[in-house]
Amino acid sequence: MSTAPATCPFTGAQATPDTVPVHAGTESAVREAPVADWVKIEDLYRDPFPIYQRLRAEAPLHWVPAVNRYMVTSYAACHEIEQDEARFSANERNSLMKRSMGHSMLRKDNPEHQVDRDSYGATLRPGTIKKHWNGIFAQNNEKYLGELLAKGPGADFVWDYAAPYTAENLRLICGFHNATQQDMQRWSQTMIDGTGNYADDPEVWAKAAASSAEVDAAIDQMLPYLAKTPDHSLLSNLASMPIPLEAIRANLKMTIGGGLNEPRDVLATTVWALLQNPEQLQAVRQDPALLPKAFEESVRWVAPIGMYPRETTQELVLEGVRLPAGARLGVVLGAANRDPLVFEDPETFNIFREKKPHLAFGGGVHFCAGTWIARAQVAQVALPAVFEKLPNLRLDPSTASIDAGWVFRGMTKMPVLWD
Amino acid sequence: MPTVTFEQPNGTATDVEVAEGGNIMRAAVTNGIAGIVGECGGQAMCATCHVYVNPEDAASLPELSEDEDEMLDCTTAERTENSRLGCQVSLGGALQSIRVAVPSGQV
Numbered sequence: 001m002s003t004a005p006a007t008c009p010f011t012g013a014q015a016t017p018d019t020v021p022v023h024a025g026t027e028s029a030v031r032e033a034p035v036a037d038w039v040k041i042e043d044l045y046r047d048p049f050p051i052y053q054r055l056r057a058e059a060p061l062h063w064v065p066a067v068n069r070y071m072v073t074s075y076a077a078c079h080e081i082e083q084d085e086a087r088f089s090a091n092e093r094n095s096l097m098k099r100s101m102g103h104s105m106l107r108k109d110n111p112e113h114q115v116d117r118d119s120y121g122a123t124l125r126p127g128t129i130k131k132h133w134n135g136i137f138a139q140n141n142e143k144y145l146g147e148l149l150a151k152g153p154g155a156d157f158v159w160d161y162a163a164p165y166t167a168e169n170l171r172l173i174c175g176f177h178n179a180t181q182q183d184m185q186r187w188s189q190t191m192i193d194g195t196g197n198y199a200d201d202p203e204v205w206a207k208a209a210a211s212s213a214e215v216d217a218a219i220d221q222m223l224p225y226l227a228k229t230p231d232h233s234l235l236s237n238l239a240s241m242p243i244p245l246e247a248i249r250a251n252l253k254m255t256i257g258g259g260l261n262e263p264r265d266v267l268a269t270t271v272w273a274l275l276q277n278p279e280q281l282q283a284v285r286q287d288p289a290l291l292p293k294a295f296e297e298s299v300r301w302v303a304p305i306g307m308y309p310r311e312t313t314q315e316l317v318l319e320g321v322r323l324p325a326g327a328r329l330g331v332v333l334g335a336a337n338r339d340p341l342v343f344e345d346p347e348t349f350n351i352f353r354e355k356k357p358h359l360a361f362g363g364g365v366h367f368c369a370g371t372w373i374a375r376a377q378v379a380q381v382a383l384p385a386v387f388e389k390l391p392n393l394r395l396d397p398s399t400a401s402i403d404a405g406w407v408f409r410g411m412t413k414m415p416v417l418w419d
Numbered sequence: 420m421p422t423v424t425f426e427q428p429n430g431t432a433t434d435v436e437v438a439e440g441g442n443i444m445r446a447a448v449t450n451g452i453a454g455i456v457g458e459c460g461g462q463a464m465c466a467t468c469h470v471y472v473n474p475e476d477a478a479s480l481p482e483l484s485e486d487e488d489e490m491l492d493c494t495t496a497e498r499t500e501n502s503r504l505g506c507q508v509s510l511g512g513a514l515q516s517i518r519v520a521v522p523s524g525q526v
Contacts, residue, residue, distance in 0.1 A: 117462070126493055
């Protein structure tokens with residue numbers, strides 16, 4: 001056992017909060033959920049944050065017809081849901097994610113969830129990251145940052161760097177030695193589009209099904225190979241475990257959807273935010289040890305997964321609002337992370353703010369299994385190199401960057417210049 | 420019932436009763452003890468239920484697993500030889516009471 005001072009490379013500097021989230025409103029009279037019929041999907045997609053401000057100020061949760069769910073926007077209510085899987089089930093009925101990716105651990109409750117979760121073993125844990133993945137991330141980063149440099153100023157930070165870099169990392173973490181990073185990107189996007197196919201567009205389902213079949217075939221090919229030639233990947237670990245193939249397939253698809261777009265988006269959003277805040281940019285340039293703080297503030301400010309579903313198992317009262325049994329909820333992390341009852345001046349990106357627990361990685365038994373992988377590949381490997389290798393990095397003033405999305409939010413376009 | 424005493428950085432102490440087999444993190448979160456977050460619900464994945472165990476109680480605790488050991492390297496407050504993750508220390512059997520200090524920061 002080591003007794004050296006904490007040497008976690010992932011989280012950076014110290015902080016001293018000892019507060020717990022404020023739970024307000026439970027003692028007031030029980031009311032019905034207000035209806036927010038003014039909320040429109042296209043407005044959420046463009047910029048959800050003014051909508052979240054208005055919703056949160058009015059009630060901790062609303063029935064939102066356009067989304068066909070109750071949207072839960074207060075920190076306290078989101079936190080209560082995360083910590084109580086008995087009343088708030090992850091195993092929702094008519095789940096689009098189940099249809100798109102199969103029934104993964106993300107849509108199971110315990111004890112079933114834990115069996116799947118344990119089957120991922122040590123692959124995603126800090127010890128394996130330090131011993132094994134960090135070196136691989138550094139190699140991949142050199143390669144894809146090199147490709148961005150070769151493309152020259154005006155290249156797109158997301159599509160020419162962040163996407164291929166995080167896709168290649170995830171390819172190796174999963175153990176898809178029979179696929180390319182481009183395959184990973186296509187699989188991720190098409191299956192995520194299926195998960196969000198509320199419009200029931202048959203073309204979206206066709207693309208998701210095609211990717212799902214490709215992933216199945218790739219897994220079938222890799223499992224016997226990795227059983228004989230083991231490595232540190234998830235599939236290698238699973239090859240020796242008594243886990244049903246159906247669960248392996250669903251869990252890998254969930255991991256493809258949850259392990260690529262999100263680190264890609266955090267990487268781009270963090271750089272975008274820093275480039276628009278000259279004082280903070282100057283601070284991280286002078287002291288790269290601040291970059292893990294910038295990462296945590298970025299996922300608070302714009303949670304890459306902005307909403308996820310839960311379903312009530314019984315009639316209950318949540319933060320003073322009555323919900324029927326079987327109510328479909330959207331836990332809006334993107335709103336909870338900007339709750340002024342918890343975060344001061346919450347709409348502002350500020351790496352120096354008082355540190356408090358944000359909900360961007362979720363909480364409770366479904367706490368993101370890739371949290372430490374994300375911190376390592378983005379905050380520890382990519383960000384320091386970006387600011388070192390791209391002198392005077394800046395947004396291209398001639399072509400505007402675009403940030404978009406609400407269930408998933410990130411940069412869809414980010415042309416950059418450097419000297 | 421087994422009892423956990425939580426000592427805050429400002430010196431105040433709170434006794435909390437725990438069901439046989441219950442862990443320190445769950446006891447803290449259930450009773451609203453400040454300074455214990457327990458983000459990951461007890462999977463030794465988040466390092467936000469870090470406590471310093473009273474040295475006199477340390478000997479009666481289960482050994483550190485590899486998972487707990489590596490996660491203790493990721494705590495926000497300094498790791499010491501008395502550091503444990505609250506979610507990995509269950510009470511009951513021979514361990515009927517324990518005193519732990521809550522660190523000044525968890526995130």
